[in-house]
Amino acid sequence: LGGTGDVGSNAAGGTAGGPAVVSHVVVPTYALEHKVFVKDCLERWPEAQLWTSPNQFSFPFRGVSEEFVFGKRVSGVLGDCYGGKYYSNGDNNNVIPPWSDEIEYATLYGGTFNIGGKQTTLSETAFFHKSSKTLIVTDAVARIPKSIPELNDPEKLLLISKRSTSDPMPEDTPEARLAGWKKTVLLVSYFFSRTR
Secondary structure (H helix, E strand, O other): OOOOOEOOOOOOOOOOOOEOOOOEEEEOEOOHHHOOOHHHHHHHOOOOEEEEOOOOOOOOOOOOOHHHHHOOOOOEEOOOOOOOOEOOOOOOOOEOOOOOOOEEEEEEEEEEEEEOOEEEEEEEEEEEEOOOOEEEOOOOOOOOOOOOOOOOOHHHHHHHHOOOOOOOOOOOOHHHHHHHHHHHHHHHOOOOOOOO
16 A cells, blocks of 8 residues: 555655655455565565465465565455454454555455365455545456457357357357357356356
C-alpha cells in the first residue's frame, strides 16, 4: 500500500513532490504469479511490512519458508477479518493493520480441493478503500466478454462446442462458435462443464 514514482502528497510516506515510500506490501492470493515481484519490492523498500492472504504455500509448493520466497518474515496473515483484526504467523495475534481504518478487507475462500493428495483451501483477500469507494481484487473478478474475441481459433471453438467427444464436428455457425466460447470461459474460470 503506497506507490512508486513522484507523488503530490505525503500519503505513502514520501515528501511532497518526492518519491513515495512504500510502508506495506500485500500478497492477496495464493497463486504463484502474484509472488514473483514481492521479494524485489521488499528489497527496494526493506522497512515495508509484508501482509499475505492465508495458505500462501499450499499450492503449487508446500512447506517453503516465507524468508526464502519473500526475503523476510511475513508481518501478518489477512485471514478472517472480524472487527478489523488479522491473525499473524508470529506472536502478534489480533493486531489491527495500521491501514484498516482506511481500507477494509475480507478474505474470500474459493473452495477446498484435493491437490497432490492434500486438501488445499484456495483464498484471496479483497480490499475496499472507504473514501474512494474502490474495490480492489486480484483474481476474484474478471471481465469476460459475451462476444467471442477475435483471437480465438474457430476450429477449436467448434471442437469445444461439442456435447460429447464422440459427436461429429458441428457445422461452423455463429451459434456453435458461441457455444464453444461459453464452454471455454467456464473451463478457464475453473468451472468444469459436464459432458457425456
